[in-house]
Amino acid sequence: MSRDTSSPSPDRRVVALAGNPNCGKTTIFNALTGLRQKVGNYPGVTVERKEGIAIGQHGEEIRLLDLPGAYSLNAKSPDEEILRDVLLGRRDDTPKPDVVICVVDASNPERHLYLATQILDLGMPAILVLNMIDVAEERGVRIDPDALARRLNVPVIPMRASRRQGLPELRIAMSLADPPPSTHRVPLPEEIDRLLEEVSETGSGVGHTGPPHAALYVPGRARERLDENQEWQSHLIAARYGAIRELCGDSFVATGAERQTLTDRLDRVFLHRVGGWLSLFAVLGLLFFLIFSVAGYPMDWIDSAFGALAGWVENAMPPGDLRDLITRGAIPGVGGVVIFLPQILILFFFIGLMEDTGYLSRVAFIMDRLMSRVGLHGRSFVPLLSSYACAVPGIMGTRTIDNPKDRLVTILVAPFASCSARMPVYLIMIATLVPDERVPVLTKSLALTGLYALGTAGIFAFAWLFNRLFKRGESSIHIMELPTYKAPALRTVLTHMWERSRLFVRRAGTVILGASILIWAAENYPKSGGDDPAIQLEQSVAGRLGKAIEPAIAPLGFDWRIGIGLVASFAAREVFVSTMSITYHVAEEAESDELRDRFREATRADGGPLFSPLTCVSLMVFYVFALQCVSTLAVVRRETNSWRWPAFQFAYMTLTAYLASLIVYQGGRWLGFG
């Protein structure tokens, strides 16, 4: 049989890698493509699309797709739907593969062969890779690839992808002129078999010209008829496992009792009642130390580089609006986001490392109990924790959560984590609130801790609420594999870090650049005609907006000047401080003490202090809950593929912030404070 004629016939062969999560697919993909790869998204869903160019045996170029990891063609997640649809040629954006490489973990053959035999049943040209053959031997499983190849009628290649063993053989198989489709079919229960035959005769069961087995996995007449018998799937699963046992019986020989593996020994420590917590705190402590202290150095360099760039433009261009737009809008706007790049690189390097070694699943295992209290999964823990550095990488990190509902809820609550951009606002408000140098540092630390605790309470409360609200459809499956530990492939980790960071920088270059310019314009137009920047700001669109919202924010204890700060904060929260500096005529280079003193001198129309203790607290509470961050909105838009969720998130978080501040301010007044 030759290649499927229904697939587009490009000059390059299209080969796809398919397999369970943790089968080593990505290591093989990286080994075959090197840096000739491109990572994007499948249109319409947030499933990562990885494609690269591999060089075949004869030096020809091969398009290699790294399909998302899946356990079954009976799709239960967006990742699995993509795998199914690409293999069945149901996606317009991706060609139907000419050859599929089924990667199985040889140390755990039965479960991995479940998906592999489903794919072989589709009748496509295929190659079977038995990866981690070394681990299999360590476990006492000996495999006869030739026997398996005879049974399946496809090339079977033992591999150790982490050491590049078996790669040349795989290249040869990929370059075969006429790759054979598997002739092996799992014997189906009789009634299912009969139904599939009927469907394939009429050709109307699947809605496309596909192999008969495809009707098992996609909606259509065959599925409707099968679903009349509730038990058909259970029967089919049992039949497939029966066939796999028979296959394995010939080819896999258990040579002895299972020995204690490295994974057993490591888990004794990492999942120990006490040792588990200690190692978890040690790992997370190191992560936060790197993010908050080591990252400070490159962040300072980036800050000075953008400052120098603005200074250079300032000297090189004639004065005017265009120059101001560049030096005061675009450069600081983008710089204010790019400055987080070191933190993001460290975070993704760490997450990549934890994922690649297998430790991330252990973190999920330990934290699952706590997270399940509010309806989340243990997998939500690391993305949420990352959000305390910055919600953007935290939200990008939710891709490790398989369950779409858990992922959405995690995304929706992640920005409640007090990110590092809130820190400047907290610090200046705490300084205003407790200005005296003699006040022990402890008081300030306690205030800060309280703010973090408040944000954390927000995460849990809303996660619980959303979990209640979104409870619909089929119950979620909370079964998780704990993969065997392995030494991290540095290349995989670095590629992961590089791809995520590149996405982040591209965001900064587009959405955030645009938003920065808009906000700069709102602060500078219409022109006041005078030279006083404070008056200019007051008369600008932003200033007018600040005044316009004053009636709404007055019950929170804010006036229009704080209103301007709130409006400007939508570029990024820390902009509050610089905007307030303009409003209060504080030179940009001045110490923050000076701004603090100006805050304390500021008065209301009635002569009372503007920044009364109650207003300070109310403002901090507002910053804890409000979603004032264009970057977060942009990344949520990207991860959820619609404006609906970022709009909803913005609305509910702003409302929460408003109500919380209202309660603080009005409740405080009622109790007689301020």
Place this chain on the structure above:
Amino acid sequence: MDSAPSLADLPPGSTGRLLGYRSTDSAYLRFRELGLLPGTAFTVVRRAPLGDPIEISIGGALLSIRRDQAAHIAVEADSTASGTAVSR
């Protein structure tokens, strides 16, 4: 099967075989697809530090299952506490 213990009842270290599911929820189809079929030998490896979920080993793979879902899986425990499971 109704009187049989559930997977959630077994202490760490116990071994046994799966009997079946006490729920018809389609979520358990995925358990089956992952190899948790009636007749499969398993070992309860440990509980998480907070007591939930539990970790079981089947055919060389380690799986984490929440106890409330494990409670729907009927099992037959081996009477001899042999310690390690015989994988296949």
